[in-house]
Amino acid sequence: MKKIVEYTVIYFDYIFIQHVKKIREQQGLTQEQLSLKMGLSKSFVGSVENLKERHKYSTRHITLLAKALEYKNISKLMNIPTPEFDRVKLTVQVTLNKSGTKTISSELIKIEPI
Numbered sequence: 001m002k003k004i005v006e007y008t009v010i011y012f013d014y015i016f017i018q019h020v021k022k023i024r025e026q027q028g029l030t031q032e033q034l035s036l037k038m039g040l041s042k043s044f045v046g047s048v049e050n051l052k053e054r055h056k057y058s059t060r061h062i063t064l065l066a067k068a069l070e071y072k073n074i075s076k077l078m079n080i081p082t083p084e085f086d087r088v089k090l091t092v093q094v095t096l097n098k099s100g101t102k103t104i105s106s107e108l109i110k111i112e113p114i
Contacts, residue, residue, distance in 0.1 A: 002093055002095050004092070010086065011083040011111075016080060017048055017049060017057065024045070031043075085113040086114075089114055
């Protein structure tokens, strides 16, 4: 079962979350492993990476992320482009299980400035 979902987000949050997710995956860390390395609840990173959730990384988390991902300098972790927009609308195609209760995968279709 597939459906189209739209989310309004702060573009910087989205870019940074995706950047950290890419680094996490490159280092072979699960969401739970990164959460625990940061000293947080095991579900924290999963909540942040889930677009449906309102959890985001705060300035406190940037230091925890840098240490957990073994960056000696926070600026290296923050090596992302300056967002062109403040807020954006994300259009995502979500694939759900047969009963429609669990997301199997999601694919970003479009990003539009607001």
